[in-house]
Amino acid sequence: MNGGPTSAQSDASSIAIDVKGLTKSFNGREVVHDLSMQVKRGSIYGFLGPNGSGKTTTIRILCGLLTPDSGEGTCLGYDIRRDADKIKRKVGYMTQRFSLYQDLSVRENLEFVARLYGMPDARGAAADMIARIGLKGREEQLAGELSGGWKQRLALGACTLPNPLLLLLDEPTAGVDPKARRDFWNEIHALAAEGLTVLVSTHYMDEAERCHEIAYIAYGHLLAHGTVDEVIAKSELSTYTVTGEDFNGLMAELTGKPGVDMVAPFGTSLHVSGRDKASLESAIAPYRGNAKWHWQASEPSLEDVFIDLMGRSKDNFQG
Amino acid sequence: MSPTDTIRNGEEKEPAFGFWRRSYAMLVKEFIQLRRDRVSFAMIIIIPVMQLLLFGFAINTTPRHLPTAVLLQEDSDLGRSILKAMENTSYFRFTREVHTVEQLDELLQSGKVLFGVEIPRGFERAVRRGDKPALLVAADATDPVASGTALGTLGALVQSALAHDLHIGDPPEMPFEIRAHARYNPAAESRLNIVPGLVGTILTMTMLIFTALSVTREIERGTMESLLSMPIKPVEVMFGKIIPYVMVGFIQAGLIIGIGVLLFGVPVLGSLTLLGLLTTLFITTNLSIGYTFSTIVQNQLQAMQLSMMFFLPSILLSGFMFPFAGMPVWAQYIGEGLPLTHFIRIVRAIMLKGATMLNLQYDTIALAALMLFAMTIAVTRFRRTLD
Numbered sequence: 108m109n110g111g112p113t114s115a116q117s118d119a120s121s122i123a124i125d126v127k128g129l130t131k132s133f134n135g136r137e138v139v140h141d142l143s144m145q146v147k148r149g150s151i152y153g154f155l156g157p158n159g160s161g162k163t164t165t166i167r168i169l170c171g172l173l174t175p176d177s178g179e180g181t182c183l184g185y186d187i188r189r190d191a192d193k194i195k196r197k198v199g200y201m202t203q204r205f206s207l208y209q210d211l212s213v214r215e216n217l218e219f220v221a222r223l224y225g226m227p228d229a230r231g232a233a234a235d236m237i238a239r240i241g242l243k244g245r246e247e248q249l250a251g252e253l254s255g256g257w258k259q260r261l262a263l264g265a266c267t268l269p270n271p272l273l274l275l276l277d278e279p280t281a282g283v284d285p286k287a288r289r290d291f292w293n294e295i296h297a298l299a300a301e302g303l304t305v306l307v308s309t310h311y312m313d314e315a316e317r318c319h320e321i322a323y324i325a326y327g328h329l330l331a332h333g334t335v336d337e338v339i340a341k342s343e344l345s346t347y348t349v350t351g352e353d354f355n356g357l358m359a360e361l362t363g364k365p366g367v368d369m370v371a372p373f374g375t376s377l378h379v380s381g382r383d384k385a386s387l388e389s390a391i392a393p394y395r396g397n398a399k400w401h402w403q404a405s406e407p408s409l410e411d412v413f414i415d416l417m418g419r420s421k422d423n424f425q426g
Numbered sequence: 427m428s429p430t431d432t433i434r435n436g437e438e439k440e441p442a443f444g445f446w447r448r449s450y451a452m453l454v455k456e457f458i459q460l461r462r463d464r465v466s467f468a469m470i471i472i473i474p475v476m477q478l479l480l481f482g483f484a485i486n487t488t489p490r491h492l493p494t495a496v497l498l499q500e501d502s503d504l505g506r507s508i509l510k511a512m513e514n515t516s517y518f519r520f521t522r523e524v525h526t527v528e529q530l531d532e533l534l535q536s537g538k539v540l541f542g543v544e545i546p547r548g549f550e551r552a553v554r555r556g557d558k559p560a561l562l563v564a565a566d567a568t569d570p571v572a573s574g575t576a577l578g579t580l581g582a583l584v585q586s587a588l589a590h591d592l593h594i595g596d597p598p599e600m601p602f603e604i605r606a607h608a609r610y611n612p613a614a615e616s617r618l619n620i621v622p623g624l625v626g627t628i629l630t631m632t633m634l635i636f637t638a639l640s641v642t643r644e645i646e647r648g649t650m651e652s653l654l655s656m657p658i659k660p661v662e663v664m665f666g667k668i669i670p671y672v673m674v675g676f677i678q679a680g681l682i683i684g685i686g687v688l689l690f691g692v693p694v695l696g697s698l699t700l701l702g703l704l705t706t707l708f709i710t711t712n713l714s715i716g717y718t719f720s721t722i723v724q725n726q727l728q729a730m731q732l733s734m735m736f737f738l739p740s741i742l743l744s745g746f747m748f749p750f751a752g753m754p755v756w757a758q759y760i761g762e763g764l765p766l767t768h769f770i771r772i773v774r775a776i777m778l779k780g781a782t783m784l785n786l787q788y789d790t791i792a793l794a795a796l797m798l799f800a801m802t803i804a805v806t807r808f809r810r811t812l813d
Contacts, residue, residue, distance in 0.1 A: 167812060172654055192657060195655060195657040200655040202648070202651045202655075204648045206649050206651045206652035207649065223657070
């Protein structure tokens with residue numbers, strides 16, 4: 108769709124976001140610590156991590172809404188410190204909280220955005236976008252009166268309206284029903300296929316698995332990144348899946364045992380994981396003979412990996 | 427309480443003093459919130475202290491030392507004695523000496539002096555001859571409160587001037603008369619003075635609040651985040667937020683002036699176009715100041731409070747309620763920094779005195795300077811990031 112700025116370096120034209128050593132503190136509390144990341148053009152990059160881990164802060168630094176205390180980098184080839192104005196023209200930012208005007212209608216909100224970006228035919232552009240996001244028939248409805256799913260579509264429409272090269276989506280699907288979530292992700296993939304780069308933060312594991320690449324951030328530190336398979340492989344986590352009945356006693360007994368780092372119920376099964384395979388096996392050995400349960404060595408799920416990373420980072424950075 | 431009520435499963439009995447406990451919980455919460463809101467806390471102290479100081483020290487309803495211009499057509503002992511006697515009343519303060527009637531008129535029309543005293547040629551000789559000549563005192567009576575008391579002293583003045591300075595003894599009748607001319611508002615009707623002043627006062631209040639809330643509203647509703655992520659510059663945000671209200675203010679001003687003219691019979695002697703232009707300038711100045719407030723405060727409550735803080739001295743020190751010339755010098759300096767002071771001079775001069783742009787240069791420039799000052803602060807204060 109868009110060719111992107113004609114950059115001299117071929118390197119820069121294949122990388123949309125390239126930042127090094129970003130650090131940001133608020134009132135003496137470090138929210139982002141020495142964060143470096145690269146996002147390829149045209150890819151969907153998932154940004155995961157617990158609440159308060161620095162995801163929103165990082166996204167705001169990338170689009171020029173916050174200035175980093177230290178660190179440097181480029182966004183679409185523009186310096187994030189000096190060229191915030193140029194970045195803003197090429198980046199669509201969807202905020203975590205709905206931030207369009209609640210007291211303007213769908214059409215008025217979109218026309219406002221189109222005019223702000225100096226699009227020649229603001230009315231036409233808004234009308235096209237209304238059709239694209241499926242809000243036809245609701246264009247005169249006030250944005251504040253839309254349901255969560257429609258609000259989210261409108262917000263996505265507003266930030267893609269000025270034809271950006273990069274989308275920064277901050278927890279776009281929080282509080283949205285599964286059907287709307289699926290439609291939303293289909294739209295994201297369609298946009299990426301057109302050449303758009305998408306950085307999306309999320310809490311949902313299934314959404315992480317829809318991304319080309321993911322990064323996990325906790326307490327301001329980037330702990331893991333790569334494709335989903337790479338992240339799981341790098342975790343060095345061993346997991347057993349237990350099926351059977353009456354897990355409650357087993358859970359209580361296993362929790363805190365040396366070698367067992369994590370016990371988590373998943374519906375009718377139980378995931379028991381440990382960082383050290385040998386000590387995990389010796390820990391579970393006494394229970395494996397019990398006929399009530401069936402033990403099977405399995406791949407850790409992405410969630411297992413993340414909960415583990417979170418626990419580890421807590422040990423490291425929270426003392 | 428019937429036994430069935432207590433038996434009903436799990437329903438707990440209402441704790442004792444429930445009303446007071448809940449009220450107390452609410453009260454504690456309110457105190458905590460009040461303590462956290464530093465600005466509100468400061469207002470609790472500042473507003474009453476400011477009001478007390480202004481009313482106590484700055485406001486004077488029988489103003490003295492009012493600026494007066496003299497036109498001496500002759501240089502005589504008698505003339506000087508009369509002027510001395512006038513100054514001794516403490517109501518008049520001679521600030522300017524002029525040489526023509528036109529200069530005197532200009533000073534009165536632009537509001538630079540409140541009184542003009544003219545001692546005509548051949549005055550002393552006429553007194554000695556017993557011709558009973560007239561000493562002319564022209565007063566700017568647009569504000570009857572300001573000029574009234576001073577004019578009232580003029581009758582006794584002749585006696586004292588003669589007794590102490592002329593050594594003529596007690597003359598059986600007055601050797602000359604003082605002809606006081608209350609200009610612009612001869613019937614001393616206060617509504618003629620108040621209606622033009624109200625134009626400025628009402629506009630100050632409404633315009634300030636319109637824009638004072640504008641930026642904080644964006645922040646509180648969360649729309650600022652997406653606005654800042656779009657390519658718009660602080661000056662553009664400011665103009666976009668000010669211009670619609672210029673029109674609102676213009677309609678308001680038209681409404682007040684229209685009612686003033688039709689219902690209260692207030693004249694518009696000067697040019698309506700000039701009045702419209704300068705009113706627009708005044709509206710824009712107030713909007714810029716309100717907008718500046720909204721870039722400083724953190725929430726809408728603070729914006730309202732800051733507007734009140736500004737509105738209060740505007741009413742008290744601008745000459746709207748109390749005579750400007752009667753205030754102590756320090757209060758006059760504060761007054762000069764308020765747009766309402768300048769606009770009240772402008773609107774009274776145009777409506778009641780038929781003043782032209784030439785008479786109003788100073789106040790126009792002052793308004794424009796205040797506007798630019800406020801806009802500069804607003805643009806530099808506007809935070810382009812969420813840091």
